[in-house]
Amino acid sequence: MNQLKPRENGYQSRIRTNVIRLFRWNGAWGAATALMAFGPKFLWNKALVFTLLAVGLDVAVGVGMILANKNYLAELDELQRKVQLNSMGITLGVGLIAGVPLSVMDAYHVIPFHADIAYLLILTSLTFAVSNLYGTWRYR
Amino acid sequence: MKNRLKVLRAERDWTQAQLADALDVSRQTINAIETGKFDPSLPLAFRAARLFALRIEEIFHDPALDKDRRSLAT
Numbered sequence: 001m002n003q004l005k006p007r008e009n010g011y012q013s014r015i016r017t018n019v020i021r022l023f024r025w026n027g028a029w030g031a032a033t034a035l036m037a038f039g040p041k042f043l044w045n046k047a048l049v050f051t052l053l054a055v056g057l058d059v060a061v062g063v064g065m066i067l068a069n070k071n072y073l074a075e076l077d078e079l080q081r082k083v084q085l086n087s088m089g090i091t092l093g094v095g096l097i098a099g100v101p102l103s104v105m106d107a108y109h110v111i112p113f114h115a116d117i118a119y120l121l122i123l124t125s126l127t128f129a130v131s132n133l134y135g136t137w138r139y140r
Numbered sequence: 141m142k143n144r145l146k147v148l149r150a151e152r153d154w155t156q157a158q159l160a161d162a163l164d165v166s167r168q169t170i171n172a173i174e175t176g177k178f179d180p181s182l183p184l185a186f187r188a189a190r191l192f193a194l195r196i197e198e199i200f201h202d203p204a205l206d207k208d209r210r211s212l213a214t
Contacts, residue, residue, distance in 0.1 A: 004158045011164050077165035078181050079172055139172040 011077065018072040025065040032061040083135035091128040098123055143200045146174040148192050163187050 007013075035043075036054040044050040073084060099120050106115035149159050156174070160167040163184065172178035180188070180200075189196045 004154060004162045006158075007161055007164070010161045011166060012161070015166075077169050078184060079169040079178050080166055082178075136168070139168060139177050 014075050015072075018068075018075050022065075022068045022072045025061070025068040029058070029061045029065045032058040079139055083132065083139065086135050087128050087131040090131040091124050094127045095120060095124045141179045141200055141202050142176065143173060145170070145188065145199060148194075148199065149174075159191075162191055 032054070036051075036058040039054050040046045040051045073081060076084065102111070102115045102119065105111045145159075149156070154162075156170045157167045160170045163170070164187070165184065169178065169180075173180055185196050185200055188199055192199060
């Protein structure tokens, strides 16, 4: 019986590192977005320079988050990448299918509320989470 | 595609997690391949063949190919 030796920096260990890195970047982006959204009103009394700096910080941290996500996806194995790709495809489709009519209905006052971008963000986040869970369950 | 991964793993008394670690994939991927829910890529199939010191076709085989061969023989 030839026993297998555990790898030094195996798949699970690399994924764990990348997930932690991705969470940190997501958290940093959330904080930078909050600073950009609420800072002008509550922290620097709408001073233009600070607002522009906050926007620049938000974009820079956002780029870092995208790169962290890209690295995370690149490290995934083929099945996990397939699950992620399916989830992203479904999310993109739902975002378009729901987003465009919502915008049109808002423009023609069909709906009694303003079609805020936040609604679309919530919908796409939920869609991604559900399709990801489904993919994981399907290949469990 | 059918495969003998589960049998080969059991013969060596390896767990799914150990095989997954050796092939540098997740345990979920090994389980999905063993249950026929997912077909591995050619590089992963080669890695499995190298690990078990077998040829790819000794681990993975396509039932449709067997059917084609049978119909050609008759």
